[in-house]
Amino acid sequence: MKSLSKANLSQFLETMNSKVRVYVPVEQDGVSRFAPWSQDCQLVLDRNTINPPKRLFFPQTEELYEYQVDKQDASVKSLAVKPEPFVVFGMRPCDVQSLKLLDDVFLTKGYEDIYYKQKREQGIVISLGCPEPEETCFCDSWGVNPARAPLADIMMIESEDKYLLEAQTEAGEKLLADLSGQLTDQSGELPEGKPCSLKVKNEGLMEHLQPKFEDPVWAEICRKCINCGTCTYLCPTCYCFDILNRTRGKQGVKYRCYDSCMYPEYTLMAGGHNPRPTKKERVRQRFLHKLQYIPERYQELGCVGCGRCIKKCPVNLDITRVINQLWEVE
Amino acid sequence: MNAQTAKIREIAKELLEKQEVQMVIGWEKGTFFYNSTPVFITKPEDVERLIWDEYCAVNLAKLLMDYRHVEGKVALFVKGCDARGINRLIQDKVIDRGKTYLIGLPCPGMKDAGKAAELGKDKAGEAPLEAKCLRCTHPNPVVYDVLVGEEVPVTGKEDRFARIADLEKMSPDEKFEYWSKQYDKCIRCYACRNVCPACNCRECVFDQGQTWLERAVERGGNQFYGLVRAFHVAGRCIECGECERACPMDIPIMDLHHKIAKDINELFGDYEAGLDPEGPLPLGMYKTEDPEEFM
Numbered sequence: 001m002k003s004l005s006k007a008n009l010s011q012f013l014e015t016m017n018s019k020v021r022v023y024v025p026v027e028q029d030g031v032s033r034f035a036p037w038s039q040d041c042q043l044v045l046d047r048n049t050i051n052p053p054k055r056l057f058f059p060q061t062e063e064l065y066e067y068q069v070d071k072q073d074a075s076v077k078s079l080a081v082k083p084e085p086f087v088v089f090g091m092r093p094c095d096v097q098s099l100k101l102l103d104d105v106f107l108t109k110g111y112e113d114i115y116y117k118q119k120r121e122q123g124i125v126i127s128l129g130c131p132e133p134e135e136t137c138f139c140d141s142w143g144v145n146p147a148r149a150p151l152a153d154i155m156m157i158e159s160e161d162k163y164l165l166e167a168q169t170e171a172g173e174k175l176l177a178d179l180s181g182q183l184t185d186q187s188g189e190l191p192e193g194k195p196c197s198l199k200v201k202n203e204g205l206m207e208h209l210q211p212k213f214e215d216p217v218w219a220e221i222c223r224k225c226i227n228c229g230t231c232t233y234l235c236p237t238c239y240c241f242d243i244l245n246r247t248r249g250k251q252g253v254k255y256r257c258y259d260s261c262m263y264p265e266y267t268l269m270a271g272g273h274n275p276r277p278t279k280k281e282r283v284r285q286r287f288l289h290k291l292q293y294i295p296e297r298y299q300e301l302g303c304v305g306c307g308r309c310i311k312k313c314p315v316n317l318d319i320t321r322v323i324n325q326l327w328e329v330e
Numbered sequence: 331m332n333a334q335t336a337k338i339r340e341i342a343k344e345l346l347e348k349q350e351v352q353m354v355i356g357w358e359k360g361t362f363f364y365n366s367t368p369v370f371i372t373k374p375e376d377v378e379r380l381i382w383d384e385y386c387a388v389n390l391a392k393l394l395m396d397y398r399h400v401e402g403k404v405a406l407f408v409k410g411c412d413a414r415g416i417n418r419l420i421q422d423k424v425i426d427r428g429k430t431y432l433i434g435l436p437c438p439g440m441k442d443a444g445k446a447a448e449l450g451k452d453k454a455g456e457a458p459l460e461a462k463c464l465r466c467t468h469p470n471p472v473v474y475d476v477l478v479g480e481e482v483p484v485t486g487k488e489d490r491f492a493r494i495a496d497l498e499k500m501s502p503d504e505k506f507e508y509w510s511k512q513y514d515k516c517i518r519c520y521a522c523r524n525v526c527p528a529c530n531c532r533e534c535v536f537d538q539g540q541t542w543l544e545r546a547v548e549r550g551g552n553q554f555y556g557l558v559r560a561f562h563v564a565g566r567c568i569e570c571g572e573c574e575r576a577c578p579m580d581i582p583i584m585d586l587h588h589k590i591a592k593d594i595n596e597l598f599g600d601y602e603a604g605l606d607p608e609g610p611l612p613l614g615m616y617k618t619e620d621p622e623e624f625m
């Protein structure tokens with residue numbers, strides 16, 4: 001295990017950034033997100049970012065390929081670019097777990113999404129454990145330890161005036177070895193953090209929900225929802241996207257862009273039929289997708305308990321309260 | 331429990347028991363002390379869920395749209411801004427005043443929930459008012475069937491156009507840079523539109539595939555979205571500030587709406603939307619003496 005004095009954090013990041021592009025959690029124009037490190041950036045290390053780090057691996061808007069059409073001739077050129085290796089510094093254990101879920105979707109079941117894969121392979125994750133989760137956090141109800149991210153390359157946690165770092169993969173070991181000048185050897189083990197105060201009952205939830213598709217409770221739950229996309233766009237595990245064209249004359253670009261099951265247009269079919277015509281169906285889809293469909297398909301919950309949707313929902317439609325309400329249904 | 335909460339429960343209970351309304355829309359306590367969230371009461375025994383406290387910032391008017399075609403009346407608690415939202419929907423022919431029962435609540439201003447969360451429960455009393463409440467000109471409901479409590483004075487905590495004075499001083503390039511920075515943050519979740527009582531179109535132009543705007547989230551498209559929405563609610567915006575409160579990216583959306591409201595005042599005389607559902611809309615009519623600088 002290594003230790004890094006808090007006073008040397010800036011130097012540490014600067015040195016790392018001279019070897020490999022580093023993304024850090026920052027506050028910029030009143031909103032927090034992961035952005036490239038610079039000396040004058042405003043680091044946010046006391047809470048998680050509002051914009052999830054999934055955006056580094058799966059951006060909201062992403063070009064896929066260019067095309068050209070001229071009479072009978074057509075050509076296509078992929079725009080998939082393998083990025084230079086990069087480091088994501090300060091990703092919370094919930095968000096690291098979200099990468100596992102995105103991996104399931106983009107890399108398994110017989111199809112690999114090259115655009116996601118190239119970024120995922122080149123990204124080195126330094127996770128920052130949470131000594132004290134925020135009140136909107138409930139990751140430990142889903143089995144995530146707020147102070148540990150087993151999938152991260154390096155696990156880091158605050159301990160008084162320093163950070164303790166432990167490499168968990170080969171890439172992590174190599175990175176720490178490259179930065180050994182900035183670090184001190186340290187004995188002992190990474191400290192544990194405090195548990196989350198917000199709790200939900202997890203065990204058996206998928207089975208409980210399976211027969212509830214037609215339950216009248218959904219008509220109750222959906223009432224206050226305004227069907228905006230805030231929850232889905234801030235969610236670290238939501239992955240839905242639409243594929244669109246930008247055609248100019250004989251050429252154009254195919255790109256993808258986040259889409260949200262909260263929008264009526266999401267399921268609108270050619271001819272005008274909409275299988276999810278009201279907000280009841282749309283709200284049900286969002287919760288069942290996370291709590292039933294993803295667990296059925298990937299044996300993992302589709303929520304990591306980061307609490308962003310609780311924090312930012314304009315009407316406080318809180319997933320933990322929805323789950324409690326669903327548990328009350330016989 | 332405060333006296334007004336007891337009173338609103340009593341009123342709601344009576345309305346439901348006498349079957350004068352089939353639903354009461356109000357607020358209940360949400361996840362944390364700083365969350366008061368919309369609730370829909372249909373049974374008299376559920377009125378105990380209703381509350382009235384310093385976190386009832388959500389404007390309920392828009393939620394009434396889901397019940398505009400139901401049989402019978404729906405009751406709604408209205409602060410000043412909710413009441414103006416109701417007038418907006420009546421004037422836009424979206425809801426029928428005869429099918430609503432409005433319970434007016436003079437509003438002392440709501441606490442900024444985000445700041446209260448940061449301060450914690452013990453110090454929450456020090457939290458400032460929501461930005462939208464600081465600039466509120468009508469804390470008392472402008473339309474209601476019954477009023478709970480005494481009207482509150484309009485304190486005029488802040489001039490509603492104060493914040494745009496600095497923006498107006500900027501050069502066009504500075505303005506472009508400022509707004510680019512703001513709208514570069516936009517994730518196009520459409521929370522500002524969906525929460526807005528003036529955004530009541532049956533089908534929004536931004537939901538018509540890519541007919542008018544590409545889905546790509548980028549500078550030009552984001553600004554186009556923000557501007558089109560601002561102009562579409564011009565002269566109809568009731569200045570409830572819900573767009574800005576709902577925005578997860580902290581974009582100062584109300585600055586756009588206030589600037590347009592100020593321009594309308596200067597061009598066509600003082601006007602505030604949502605005060606009178608019968609009155610003419612400044613941009614929905616013309617007079618021969620209207621300014622015609624562009625002609």
